Amino acid sequence: MSRINILDDSTINKIAAGEVIERPASIVKELVENSIDASSSYITIEIENGGKDLIKIVDNGRGIPHDDVNKAFMRHATSKIERVEDLNTLNSLGFRGEALASIAAVSKVKMITKTADELTATEIIINGGNIISKNPTSGNTGTQLIVSSLFYNTPARRKFLKSNQAETMAITDLINKLAIGNPSIRFKYINNKKTIFETTGDGSTINAIRVIQGRDIVDNLIEISYKSPYFSVSGYIANNNVYRSNRNFEYIYINGRYIKSSNLMNIINESYKAIIPINKYPVYFLNFEIDPSKIDVNIHPSKLEVKFDEEAAILNEIGDYVRGMLMKKSLIGRYTPSK
Numbered sequence: 538m539s540r541i542n543i544l545d546d547s548t549i550n551k552i553a554a555g556e557v558i559e560r561p562a563s564i565v566k567e568l569v570e571n572s573i574d575a576s577s578s579y580i581t582i583e584i585e586n587g588g589k590d591l592i593k594i595v596d597n598g599r600g601i602p603h604d605d606v607n608k609a610f611m612r613h614a615t616s617k618i619e620r621v622e623d624l625n626t627l628n629s630l631g632f633r634g635e636a637l638a639s640i641a642a643v644s645k646v647k648m649i650t651k652t653a654d655e656l657t658a659t660e661i662i663i664n665g666g667n668i669i670s671k672n673p674t675s676g677n678t679g680t681q682l683i684v685s686s687l688f689y690n691t692p693a694r695r696k697f698l699k700s701n702q703a704e705t706m707a708i709t710d711l712i713n714k715l716a717i718g719n720p721s722i723r724f725k726y727i728n729n730k731k732t733i734f735e736t737t738g739d740g741s742t743i744n745a746i747r748v749i750q751g752r753d754i755v756d757n758l759i760e761i762s763y764k765s766p767y768f769s770v771s772g773y774i775a776n777n778n779v780y781r782s783n784r785n786f787e788y789i790y791i792n793g794r795y796i797k798s799s800n801l802m803n804i805i806n807e808s809y810k811a812i813i814p815i816n817k818y819p820v821y822f823l824n825f826e827i828d829p830s831k832i833d834v835n836i837h838p839s840k841l842e843v844k845f846d847e848e849a850a851i852l853n854e855i856g857d858y859v860r861g862m863l864m865k866k867s868l869i870g871r872y873t874p875s876k
């Protein structure tokens with residue numbers, strides 16, 4: 538198992554480091570991605586009041602060894618890369634070593650963590666970046682992180698947050714994306730003490746979509762699978778019976794990482810123009826596999842936008858494929874009406 542190391546300055550300068558914590562959803566994203574990186578098979582996410590008062594993540598992953606617990610909260614401390622070249626073979630979601638430090642600086646954090654080899658767990662409490670206590674405690678293998686009183690020490694930032702409802706919506710959308718993208722992990726999501734959903738973790742994408750998005754969507758999906766020299770893609774695209782008035786149902790993953798690519802979305806949406814009403818957006822769940830050395834995940838600390846080589850070729854191919862698929866299902870004619 539890799540231990541946590543502090544990155545050197547030249548690496549830090551190359552990995553587009555920067556503040557990642559803007560709102561509760563960004564905290565949830567960082568923490569759940571840490572749980573995924575720790576090979577968890579069961580992740581519980583609990584929030585209260587839009588995450589402003591409580592964000593609690595419990596995983597059954599590999600945990601952090603007692604002696605590394607303080608380091609985990611230091612800036613640029615990561616067990617995931619050692620040098621910038623490691624990004625070419627990156628198989629984790631995180632790599633900047635900043636999230637825990639940034640989160641602990643602006644909230645009250647309690648972590649309880651235990652590795653499989655340890656007999657006792659470690660509990661650490663950090664308020665506003667200051668370690669309050671660190672003690673052995675009992676606990677299961679895995680990591681529990683409780684973030685409370687977000688931005689309590691930066692009231693201006695707390696005031697800047699949106700309503701509880703808007704923050705909850707952002708968190709829900711994010712958890713939906715992580716859970717559907719990781720069907721082998723069982724996700725449980727609790728909001729204000731009410732269970733919103735629990736996926737099965739049985740590895741089936743369609744089962745995860747059914748739990749989260751419901752039958753209405755699942756019954757109208759077309760399964761797709763395509764391989765080209767540049768990439769392969771599998772997943773589901775909706776027929777013309779379901780569409781939405783926002784773009785939250787356009788799920789794109791590259792090598793398991795949920796991403797936003799306006800170019801990819803636009804080319805796919807183009808194919809739907811003829812079959813869904815104007816100002817509506819399609820529903821799809823697409824998993825792309827692309828050689829990691831051809832992708833740059835290092836664009837922005839939020840890590841949502843990616844850049845990839847041969848983008849134009851990939852865009853053309855995927856556009857043609859989706860159009861071809863909709864034609865095959867006779868949803869669109871051979872000649873799409875000109876706009």
Ligand code: ADP
Pocket residue numbers: 540541567571572575596598599600601609610614615616617631632633634635636637638679680
């Ligand atoms: P990064 O994910 O970029 O490495 P973080 O600040 O998010 O940086 O986490 C720092 C380190 O703490 C990680 O590299 C990992 O070793 C450890 N860590 C954080 N969360 C967990 C977790 N849920 N389970 C196991 N280890 C974790």
Ligand code: MG
Pocket residue numbers: 567570571631632634636637
């Ligand atoms: Mg991380």
